[in-house]
Amino acid sequence: MDSSVYQVYEDEIQLLEEEIKLLSEKYEDIQQESTFFSDEEVLMAAKLFQREFLGEHKGYGPPVDLKAEVESLERDLSFLVKFTGIQIISHSKKTLEKTVNRTVQKHRLSGNCQSLPFSLEFQLLEVQNKEKVSTAVTDLSITMESGQYSEISKFVSR
Numbered sequence: 001m002d003s004s005v006y007q008v009y010e011d012e013i014q015l016l017e018e019e020i021k022l023l024s025e026k027y028e029d030i031q032q033e034s035t036f037f038s039d040e041e042v043l044m045a046a047k048l049f050q051r052e053f054l055g056e057h058k059g060y061g062p063p064v065d066l067k068a069e070v071e072s073l074e075r076d077l078s079f080l081v082k083f084t085g086i087q088i089i090s091h092s093k094k095t096l097e098k099t100v101n102r103t104v105q106k107h108r109l110s111g112n113c114q115s116l117p118f119s120l121e122f123q124l125l126e127v128q129n130k131e132k133v134s135t136a137v138t139d140l141s142i143t144m145e146s147g148q149y150s151e152i153s154k155f156v157s158r
Contacts, residue, residue, distance in 0.1 A: 041079070041083070044079060045079065045080075045083050048076050048079070048080070084113075085113055085114040086111060086112070086113045087111050087112050087113075088109055088110075088111040089110050089111045089112065090108075090109065090110045090111075091107065091108070091109050092107070092108045093105055093106070093107050093108075094106045096123070101127060101128045101129065102125070102126070102127050102128075103125075103126045104123055104124070104125050104126075105123065105124045105126075106121070106122075106123050106124075107120075107121070107122055107123075107124060108120070108121050109121075116144060116145075116152065117144065117145050118142060118143065118144045118145075119142075119143045119144075120140075120141070120142050120143075121139070121140075121141045122137050122138065122139060122140045122141070123137070123138045123139045124136075124137060124138075125137075125138055
């Protein structure tokens with residue numbers, strides 16, 4: 001073989017080695033940026049979800065100390081944004097139908113999930129039968145900017 005062919009191979013090998021080095025550095029940077037949660041933070045999230053979704057905190061009646069309640073809610077919100085990576089920027093609500101036992105509301109949210117912008121629209125149907133209230137989400141639509149993450153956008157829209 002001719003020495004120019006060897007030189008081409010040597011150049012290609014050098015370019016690949018440089019690319020491997022750059023990708024390795026980029027991977028290490030991403031690993032260092034990843035957020036890992038301590039056991040205490042995970043327990044705090046579990047308690048927050050339990051309180052909110054299993055009914056420990058009913059939210060009825062005036063709080064004893066409104067300022068402390070607001071500060072607590074702000075801490076909870078800050079933690080949830082850090083824990084989930086989801087930050088809601090705006091929310092609007094419009095009542096489409098309201099009767100004695102049925103309410104239909106249209107909600108629109110926009111925000112970021114791990115720095116990916118999104119918008120979300122859905123209708124919330126609440127039906128009250130005697131002492132029980134049933135809630136259902138209908139007409140859910142999630143939109144993301146295509147950009148560099150077009151595969152994620154296509155997946156979410158399906």
